[in-house]
Amino acid sequence: DAGVTQSPTHLIKTRGQQVTLRCSPKSGHDTVSWYQQALGQGPQFIFQYYEEEERQRGNFPDRFSGHQFPNYSSELNVNALLLGDSALYLCASSFMTGHEKLFFGSGTQLSVL
Amino acid sequence: AQRVTQPEKLLSVFKGAPVELKCNYSYSGSPELFWYVQYSRQRLQLLLRHISRESIKGFTADLNKGETSFHLKKPFAQEEDSAMYYCALSPIKAAGNKLTFGGGTRVLVKP
Numbered sequence: 001d002a003g004v005t006q007s008p009t010h011l012i013k014t015r016g017q018q019v020t021l022r023c024s025p026k027s028g029h030d031t032v033s034w035y036q037q038a039l040g041q042g043p044q045f046i047f048q049y050y051e052e053e054e055r056q057r058g059n060f061p062d063r064f065s066g067h068q069f070p071n072y073s074s075e076l077n078v079n080a081l082l083l084g085d086s087a088l089y090l091c092a093s094s095f096m097t098g099h100e101k102l103f104f105g106s107g108t109q110l111s112v113l
Numbered sequence: 114a115q116r117v118t119q120p121e122k123l124l125s126v127f128k129g130a131p132v133e134l135k136c137n138y139s140y141s142g143s144p145e146l147f148w149y150v151q152y153s154r155q156r157l158q159l160l161l162r163h164i165s166r167e168s169i170k171g172f173t174a175d176l177n178k179g180e181t182s183f184h185l186k187k188p189f190a191q192e193e194d195s196a197m198y199y200c201a202l203s204p205i206k207a208a209g210n211k212l213t214f215g216g217g218t219r220v221l222v223k224p
Contacts, residue, residue: 003156033211042117042199042214043157056211090157101147101159102212 001027004105006091012111013081019110021076025093026103031055032074033102034066035090043090049074050096078110086112115140117202119215126190127223134185134218136174136200144202146176146183147212151197160185160198170194190222 005024031050035043045058049068068074092102116139148160161169163176174185201212
């Protein structure tokens with residue numbers, strides 16, 4: 001089991017562009033959460049997907065959207081990129097029931113120029 | 114709203130010395146508290162959770178609801194404990210895992 005995999009590992013975009021990040025959860029997990037980690041800060045919750053629906057959302061604008069596919073993989077989309085969107089984006093998978101621990105991916109480093 | 118504060122950005126100790134990482138939280142309901150760790154060039158991973166009341170790699174953490182704290186302790190630090198540590202909170206009634214993280218504490222264990 002490769003665990004949680006994210007692609008790409010690094011990405012460079014310019015302001016105003018759109019970006020899509022991808023995540024495959026750990027085998028057997030049905031829930032995917034996305035976090036943004038700015039330099040020198042802790043991860044910040046963006047949203048969570050379960051059964052192909054957004055179940056919980058953090059304090060992020062509508063420019064941030066996502067999708068979950070029937071195979072539980074997920075995408076994070078960010079439109080109209082701002083310089084402040086530069087960060088490490090982490091995907092984490094788990095089971096929805098209870099408070100099972102999160103398994104994190106290695107992240108996608110997004111740089112907005 | 115919930116908030117997690119880790120007041121120390123960097124903690125430097127000598128091998129064999131005790132180490133304590135502070136974590137304070139604010140949340141009006143019943144929280145579940147976690148410590149996550151990230152070793153160099155590795156992924157963020159769960160170290161321990163208060164509900165399990167277990168000791169992992171010699172680390173323990175006690176939830177003090179009166180002081181709203183969840184400090185992480187180890188009596189004798191080892192060089193392999195050098196890492197980034199994050200305290201995190203999840204509302205206990207919420208299904209799934211929506212975690213609020215603190216800003217993190219970097220621990221450096223010197224030989």
